[in-house]
Amino acid sequence: MTAKISYDEVEVGTELPAQTFPVSRATLVQYAGASGDFNPIHWNEKFAKEVGLPDVIAHGMFTMASAIRVVTDWAGDPGAVAEYGVRFTKPVVVPNDETGALIEVSAKVAAKLDDDDRTVRVDLVAMSAGQKVLGMSRAVVRLA
């Protein structure tokens, strides 16, 4: 595994390049097919509202997959991710229009964990429509 970022060149507080990920109803249908998660709350507005949701919501695992891209794009090698965890705090609500929703992800190095293992902890923040959609979102990354 060969991360393109060196452990020695990062410090606590180093910010990773932030990214914004658009998500539309079509995105959710495609993700349902690829992941095998066909829960109708992710594609059927009538069903979603019947179970008390404001509208169709994105798969939590789609949001989780999107957020870690900020880390894997930075590290270069996705295999550098040693741990990754999130809490699903709020749903990403996806309206049935051209734009859909946006997932805005920022991240920074929160700790240098192990000088020998060259691991850092990256804390992520994922927002959609002004709300924090992931909590306790952290990755441990092994750098070069």
Place this chain on the structure above:
Amino acid sequence: MALDQSFVGRTYPPTDPYEVGREKIREFAEAIGDTNPAYTDAEAAKALGHSDVIAPPTFVFAITFKAAGQVIEDPQLGLDYSRVVHGDQKFAYTRPVRAGDRLSVTSTIEAVKTMAGNDIIDIRGEVHDEAGEHVVTAFTKLVSRRAEEA
């Protein structure tokens, strides 16, 4: 309905191997809009030190969650799946999942509790390859919302 506490620590038999296909990885990477060449180009993956294309970090959830179905659908546990939402998810990797892997999942119930009327269950899925080597562990917290909140 309170869940049966005696299920804590219960381990289910390993699942039949799931064979990870290159095109399945590509399909997943396209679905999350991720163009990292390590997912689709074997040469790019090799340049990073991997023997074949690797899967995005969350790819393995489809496999571990299916395995967790043994737990979720166990009628003796009494979980109301129609009320279940995903609370937390964590992965701890020994190495990335890659094309050609034949992965088996062993699911264990780590914790069962009831908080504010919600049933909460923690499931650990240990993923091993065909050689029996550890690949990744998935920690999944599911919350079954109490009926009054319908």
